Amino acid sequence: MLPVPSDRAVLAALGGAGYRLTAPRRVVARLIAGQRGHFTADDLVARSRTERLGLGRATIFRSLDILAGLGVVERLDLPTGDHAFVGCEPDHHHHLVCSRCGRSTDVEDSGLADLVADLGRRSGYQVETHRLELFGVCPDCQAGRATLKAAG
Amino acid sequence: MLPVPSDRAVLAALGGAGYRLTAPRRVVARLIAGQRGHFTADDLVARSRTERLGLGRATIFRSLDILAGLGVVERLDLPTGDHAFVGCEPDHHHHLVCSRCGRSTDVEDSGLADLVADLGRRSGYQVETHRLELFGVCPDCQAGRATLKAAG
């Protein structure tokens, strides 16, 4: 149940939206598919450098921008203040992020929608968007089966 | 019901925690107390400059750091990705932020704690912290009584 999209899924999303399937974008897709948990733009830049993939800094940021727009990855604000991304399914949901290994799990809205509607009603605000982020320790890490953040 | 702490409250929090009540910190307290909605560190830097308050950049960042630690202000991640702060009461709660005027309202946990506990139970995660941010249009702005973000 890893929320990591395959590189094919990433490319399909790009193609479906009318973006060109360029060589650099294929590489980015592969990098994202290789991420187990959340990752920063700079993680990808670093991998691109160490693995001599030849991706430009700007290209990585641009690609992530597009993919975030398509909902293939989602922006995440870590408690540290860092900006990160996670690969995910493109519908509205929230993230439960492991503070140890970085792996994240999608969480469906369940009762939250009601709660948000209720808060809106009581406050008089016309709520447009909301964001719920949960941070904790995943079952594997609790069990000591610590899966490292580093990906293949 | 503005969640803006008075400058006295800010100073009391500092003093109570053993921090010195220096002249620059009094100025920062006054600036924060004068903010109606959320504000960035740079907003304060800018006001300090235009009003010739003589605050150093580092001092403002340091003060905000301390105050965030004390719970007098809270860090906020705007949907734009910017980092901002809001003055607030120092207990656990969440923010409902007006996307038009920037004013924010504290929201108590109500049903959220249960929801979070439930999500934790179902996912197997041991949830440590969570963050809920709501963005929408406040009653005043809906009514056209647009209160500008700029403060006194």
Place this chain on the structure above:
DNA sequence: GGTCTATTGAGACTGAGTCTCGATTGGTGG
């Protein structure tokens, strides 16, 4: 294969936030 336009990469640039370090000052004891 040729064309046309989206895309790319290098690198300059911006702006937030941090760090250093000598100068200053609040708070306390005398």
Place this chain on the structure above:
DNA sequence: CCACCAATCGAGACTCAGTCTCAATAGACC
């Protein structure tokens, strides 16, 4: 009221994420 000393300050250098520009490149479609 004054002196003392650690906490704090400000200036400015620095770092690092993210953006922008622009000439060169390369998908997609014919």
